[in-house]
Structure formats: C-alpha cells, structure tokens
Amino acid sequence: MVRYNFPKYEIELELDDDIYFPAEDTFFLVDSIEIPSTTKKIVEIGSGSGIISIVLAKNNPETQFLITDISFEATRAIKQNLDINNISNQIDIACMDKLEAIHNLKSDIIIWNPPYLPEENEENNISPLHKLMLVGGKKGYEETYHMLVSLKKSKASATFFTIFSSLSWSDKDIKNLKKEDINLEIIEKLSLFFEKLYLVKIDFCERNEKL
Numbered sequence: 332m333v334r335y336n337f338p339k340y341e342i343e344l345e346l347d348d349d350i351y352f353p354a355e356d357t358f359f360l361v362d363s364i365e366i367p368s369t370t371k372k373i374v375e376i377g378s379g380s381g382i383i384s385i386v387l388a389k390n391n392p393e394t395q396f397l398i399t400d401i402s403f404e405a406t407r408a409i410k411q412n413l414d415i416n417n418i419s420n421q422i423d424i425a426c427m428d429k430l431e432a433i434h435n436l437k438s439d440i441i442i443w444n445p446p447y448l449p450e451e452n453e454e455n456n457i458s459p460l461h462k463l464m465l466v467g468g469k470k471g472y473e474e475t476y477h478m479l480v481s482l483k484k485s486k487a488s489a490t491f492f493t494i495f496s497s498l499s500w501s502d503k504d505i506k507n508l509k510k511e512d513i514n515l516e517i518i519e520k521l522s523l524f525f526e527k528l529y530l531v532k533i534d535f536c537e538r539n540e541k542l
C-alpha cells in the first residue's frame with residue numbers, strides 16, 4: 332500500500348493496484364453532487380478506496396454512511412482509509428454484491444460510480460479485480476441497469492446518483508429506461524478526450540409517493 336495525499340479534499344488514502352485509483356469520474360461525482368442538509372443516511376455502492384463517502388462525510392458530519400464493495404480487497408482498504416481520516420464512527424462498511432444482502436433498505440441517498448466500460452474495449456489479459464473495477468457488462472451499462480431495475484422493484488424510497496458514460500449508454504438505451512418508468516435527470520456533464528460523463532439522478536422517492 333502507498334499513501335497518497337489529496338490536498339483539495341484534505342484527505343489521505345492508502346492505495347495499491349487492487350483498488351480503483353480515484354480518477355476523473357470519481358472527482359466529477361464528488362465535486363458535482365449536492366447533498367441536502369437534511370440527509371440522515373447515504374449508502375454508497377462500490378466505494379473502492381472510500382474516497383467519495385469520506386469526502387462527503389467530512390462535509391456532512393450529521394449524515395451516517397454505509398459503504399459497500401464487492402471486492403474484499405477494497406473493503407479492507409476502505410477500513411484503513413476511514414481510520415487514517417478519523418471518520419470511522421460515521422461510516423459502516425460491508426462487502427457485498429451491489430445491495431443484495433439488504434432486504435429493507437432505508438437510505439435517503441444511494442450513490443454508485445459503477446464499472447461502466449463495455450467488455451469488448453478491454454484487453455483479454457485484464458485481471459478479475461480490474462474487470463470488476465472497470466467493466467460493467469457486454470455493453471458496459473448492464474451492472475447499473477440491474478441495480479436500477481432492482482431498486483424500482485424493491486420500492487426503495489431513495490434518490491439514486493450514478494455516472495453514465497457515452498462509451499456505454501446510447502440515447503436508445505436511455506429511452507428504454509424511461510419505458511420502464513425509470514425517469515432520470517442529468518445533473519452535470521463532463522467532456523473528456525475520449526468520452527462524455529453524465530452525473531445522473533433518479534428519484535425513486537417521487538415514484539413511490541405516487542404508488
């Protein structure tokens with residue numbers, strides 16, 4: 332593990348090759364998301380190094396967090412990074428696939444910076460851990476899509492924030508989501524050299540109030 336300083340956020344993180352190194356998508360999400368001051372609970376899926384929740388927890392000291400990752404290596408690093416940044420009492424950690432081990436989810440906000448690259452863009456020799464960090468399925472959006480459908484079915488009452496990339500989501504795929512009554516709002520856009528990123532908000536609370 333090597334310790335890195337992120338002066339903009341006044342945090343330090345221990346990272347190694349098995350953990351997603353915070354990148355443009357991470358900073359775009361953490362810099363663009365706005366957390367209402369009334370927020371009691373946030374769940375973050377696929378937290379990697381823990382950076383997003385650590386920064387948000389420091390800025391929102393009254394909010395409690397549960398953060399998950401499917402990779403045990405990531406959850407071990409998260410534990411270490413919470414301790415380094417003295418924020419362990421605000422954030423619980425669990426190793427699980429998306430939110431599958433939680434049956435009665437109670438959270439105001441759910442956040443996921445998901446793996447979103449299409450499988451075909453990846454080299455064949457990519458390690459299983461790197462695949463989990465980067466590849467979201469054949470087209471790239473499948474992991475996020477399954478999460479959205481599962482939240483809709485479970486009648487979760489939360490606002491979901493995630494990242495869509497132009498490398499995986501086409502306009503047609505987004506229209507298909509709308510057909511499934513999953514209505515999204517694009518909060519912010521970021522143009523990079525090789526892709527466009529969108530911070531997307533889906534308000535499951537509104538939907539469930541109507542039910």
Ligand SMILES: C[S@@+](CC[C@H](N)C(=O)[O-])C[C@H]1O[C@@H](n2cnc3c(N)ncnc32)[C@H](O)[C@@H]1O
Pocket residue numbers: 351352353354356357376377378379380381382383399400401402405427428429430444445446447463464465474
């Ligand atoms: C693009 S990285 C983002 C990491 C971190 N949130 C960030 O923004 O720097 C995606 C993360 O999701 C995790 N992940 C992938 N599939 C997952 C799943 N099905 N359930 C939970 N976590 C998953 C990966 O292990 C990885 O840490």
